[in-house]
Amino acid sequence: MKLYDELEARGLIAQMTDEVAIPDIINKGEATFYIGFDPTADSLHVGHFVALCLMKRLQLAGNKPIVLLGGGTGYVGDPSGRTDLRSVMEPETIQYHCRCFQHQIEKFIEFGEDKALLVNNVDWLLDLNYIDLLREVGTHFSVNHMLRAECYKQRLEQGLSFLELNYMMMQSFDFFYLYKHYGCNMQFGGDDQWSNMLGGRELIRRKLGVNTYAMTNTLLMNSAGVKMGKTAKGAVWLDPEKTSPSEFYQYWRRVEDQDVFMCLRMLTFIPVETIREMEEWQGKQLDRAKEILAFELTKMVHGDINAEKAQHMADSLL
Numbered sequence: 001m002k003l004y005d006e007l008e009a010r011g012l013i014a015q016m017t018d019e020v021a022i023p024d025i026i027n028k029g030e031a032t033f034y035i036g037f038d039p040t041a042d043s044l045h046v047g048h049f050v051a052l053c054l055m056k057r058l059q060l061a062g063n064k065p066i067v068l069l070g071g072g073t074g075y076v077g078d079p080s081g082r083t084d085l086r087s088v089m090e091p092e093t094i095q096y097h098c099r100c101f102q103h104q105i106e107k108f109i110e111f112g113e114d115k116a117l118l119v120n121n122v123d124w125l126l127d128l129n130y131i132d133l134l135r136e137v138g139t140h141f142s143v144n145h146m147l148r149a150e151c152y153k154q155r156l157e158q159g160l161s162f163l164e165l166n167y168m169m170m171q172s173f174d175f176f177y178l179y180k181h182y183g184c185n186m187q188f189g190g191d192d193q194w195s196n197m198l199g200g201r202e203l204i205r206r207k208l209g210v211n212t213y214a215m216t217n218t219l220l221m222n223s224a225g226v227k228m229g230k231t232a233k234g235a236v237w238l239d240p241e242k243t244s245p246s247e248f249y250q251y252w253r254r255v256e257d258q259d260v261f262m263c264l265r266m267l268t269f270i271p272v273e274t275i276r277e278m279e280e281w282q283g284k285q286l287d288r289a290k291e292i293l294a295f296e297l298t299k300m301v302h303g304d305i306n307a308e309k310a311q312h313m314a315d316s317l318l
């Protein structure tokens with residue numbers, strides 16, 4: 001199965017700017033693409049995991065990932081799709097979070113000159129000159145248009161600070177910068193990032209007359225339409241100190257019957273054909289599917305030994 005068909009079969013694709021060119025470019029392994037991660041906490045969580053796996057799938061098909069750590073955008077905070085105000089983080093906290101993210105990401109993605117790059121936007125955003133930026137970038141953004149963007153909808157009721165209104169311009173500038181310096185021609189991200197991604201694409205088009213691409217992945221939602229990866233205790237983290245391998249395993253072992261195959265498709269590397277056969281399973285066999293899901297994911301995040309331990313622990317609880 002070609003990469004694009006596989007991503008589609010896994011239900012990973014939400015929106016894209018070009019339905020002909022994007023499948024073609026990624027199938028040929030010709031994309032240099034980036035995904036940005038803002039250092040909002042000292043660990044990645046399950047929501048980031050979908051993006052990391054997507055990167056891995058694209059990398060395995062010969063495309064080149066650029067992982068962008070938002071050490072610069074972290075100073076501003078993305079209001080997209082959020083109703084709550086983000087607290088302004090201290091520079092030391094931002095740096096520390098970036099180191100934590102980097103450490104975790106390095107376990108998933110193989111870095112190296114031709115394989116993948118890791119960059120931090122603090123390296124170019126922090127030194128921008130305000131007046132220059134307003135003149136060179138600000139002129140290309142319509143506030144009217146921004147206020148209509150889907151991602152700010154809920155936020156406009158609560159109030160959107162001027163700081164946050166600038167976020168879209170920062171992320172757009174990143175895409176422009178990565179295109180210029182690394183030939184990055186595509187941006188991926190969660191579906192809540194669509195407006196920010198289009199902003200960058202438009203900036204590149206206006207400043208350089210070049211066409212670039214953007215594609216979003218489906219957010220991990222359960223059948224009730226609720227974002228997955230949260231428990232009563234809070235987020236399900238990838239850091240074993242924050243969510244133990246056993247808790248991590250249990251989270252997946254306990255997904256609802258209707259969600260197990262969607263999770264297998266979106267999160268694991270089990271071939272789509274195998275998952276299709278498993279979809280015939282019913283009753284007790286669904287428990288088996290959940291065990292496979294929990295084991296596979298725990299293995300990917302915490303390694304074989306921890307996955308086995310977590311499974312034994314779960315078995316002994318039964």
Ligand SMILES: N[C@@H](Cc1ccc(O)cc1)C(=O)O
Pocket residue numbers: 035036037038068070073078121170171172174175189193196
């Ligand atoms: N805005 C993204 C992170 C990001 C940061 C900078 C970028 O250039 C791209 C993406 C998020 O909140 O998830």
